[in-house]
Amino acid sequence: MTPTNGARRPGREPPGGEMPFLAHLDELRSVLMHTVIACLIGAIAGWLLAPRVIEDLIRRTVGQAVVLSPAEALNERLKLALILGLVLVLPYVFYRLWSFIVPGLLRRERSLILPMALGSMVLFAIGAWAAYGYVVPMVVQVLSGFLTPSMKAEIRVGELLGFAYNLSLACGLIFQMPLVTMSLTAMGLVTPGFLLRQWRYAIVAAFVVTAIITPGDVLSAQIVMGVPMTGLYFASVGLSALVSRRVRRADQAEDATEGEGVQGA
DSSP states (O other): OOOTTOOOOTTOOOTTSSOOHHHHHHHHHHHHHHHHHHHHHHHHHHHHHHHHHHHHHHHHTTSOEEOSSTTHHHHHHHHHHHHHHHHHHHHHHHHHHHHHHGGGSOHHHHHHHHHHHHHHHHHHHHHHHHIIIIIHHHHHHHHHTTOOTTOOOOEEHHHHHHHHHHHHHHHHHHTTHHHHHHHHHHTTSOOHHHHHHTHHHHHHHHHHHHHHHSSSSOHHHHHHHHHHHHHHHHHHHHHHHHHHHHHHHHHHHHHHHHHHHHHHO
């Protein structure tokens, strides 16, 4: 029997054809409600984890941070709790959204979108973790080298966390480059040779992008981000070559199958 509330199991259509519009709205409401509840539960877990993350970040970077208002520590803990909560429940949120949209996709679309979405999340997580564990401490160390003996660094907790958020987001987006390159190659929009010939423009673009996304107008911070981004571009060219070779082999196998079918006829 079809549930009276209009809900349906992922990947299955109700008997009699497409789901009515009102049933779609009811299921969307259910997905959104479950997503909000999951985010609230994640925020509670994030609230418990936030102090440890703040302490670890301060230890990795400046050693000691200051607050300039009574509510600053509370506000920053709330922000970090929401971010950590979203990260913790992101797999469940993705599952709920995927179960909602998958019945409307073709089989080929399902086989392409799911790996791309999962790969995107994994790459973003790797980039954000690289920023937290490597890029942020390195950039802070480089910037602290410009202090003179008469200067005393007193870094606000909010400024330090905002710095880490920006770099984590930037690294997460930068790490999407291999996936984007592989997708464009699979669709036939770019080739490895084309990407390799554009290496000069890619290097310039890498430093322009890092100049935009790196907090502050500091050349050293842009170099710390720009050099790995350039290396990631060349790695993307290599992955593009692998995808191009695989697509070419698939096309040759398909042509051979069609040729055998014609001869058999």
